Amino acid sequence: MEEHHEIPVEGQPEEQQRPATAEGHETEVLQQQQEKGQTRKKPSTTPRAIRLATISNLLEKQTTQMNKIVQMVQPLQKQLKLVETRTEFIKQIPSQLKQLQKEMSHSQKESQKLRSLLSK
Secondary structure, eight states, rough: OOOOOOOOOGGOGGGGGGOGGHHHHHHHHHHHHHHHTTTOOOOOOOOHHHHHHHHHHHEEEEEEEHHHHHHHHHHHHHHHHHHHHHHHHHHHHHHHHHHHHHHHHHHHHHHHHHHHOOOO
């Protein structure tokens, strides 16, 4: 039975090597290593470049989706603030009504006193 071993990226043949723009740093590091006399072959970037391109595309799509969500949420945030403000006003109504009732009661009492004084 033959054993199949995965060839590490660094050990793959040079024919498969095509540096991707997203891997510029990696290419630069490899060039520096070669200048220093290190004998490792350049890693094949094709499978990695495909993965990076796929990830990049997914990230772009997600970014677009997130931007759409933000655009949808912003008006909702404004509406929520308005609702919160209205809710605070509504919460104040009972205490304001009590205060008005007290003032009305006081006013009625004062009015009755005036009537009684005028009728004498």
